[in-house]
Amino acid sequence: MRCPGNLYIDSTRQYNGLEPLEYPFHDRTILVTSCGRICLHRKKINLSTVFAGQMLGLKEVEENIWLVSFMCYDLEYIDLEERTLQPLDNPFCG
Numbered sequence: 001m002r003c004p005g006n007l008y009i010d011s012t013r014q015y016n017g018l019e020p021l022e023y024p025f026h027d028r029t030i031l032v033t034s035c036g037r038i039c040l041h042r043k044k045i046n047l048s049t050v051f052a053g054q055m056l057g058l059k060e061v062e063e064n065i066w067l068v069s070f071m072c073y074d075l076e077y078i079d080l081e082e083r084t085l086q087p088l089d090n091p092f093c094g
Helices: none
Strands: 028-031 037-040 043-046 055-062 065-070 073-079 084-087
Touching: 028 037, 055 073
Parallel strands: none
Antiparallel strands: 028 055, 037 043, 055 065, 065 073, 073 084
């Protein structure tokens, strides 16, 4: 029944972050700003600060409709004409 802070031990392994992400099957690779936004065709699109500093893959699936991917996960569609986001099913559930 001790506090977690009293039991914590530093890891012996050094964390160096993710390897550089590449999206060879996508049309574009784009960096998410620190405020969770991307700029695509001069339009600012708010995604999430969860992806701040990360590279995302973008693939145009129809005219002005872009699929957004992170690593091997497809996240959502962006409609540039309507400036809307259509999230896909959560790839981490179920």
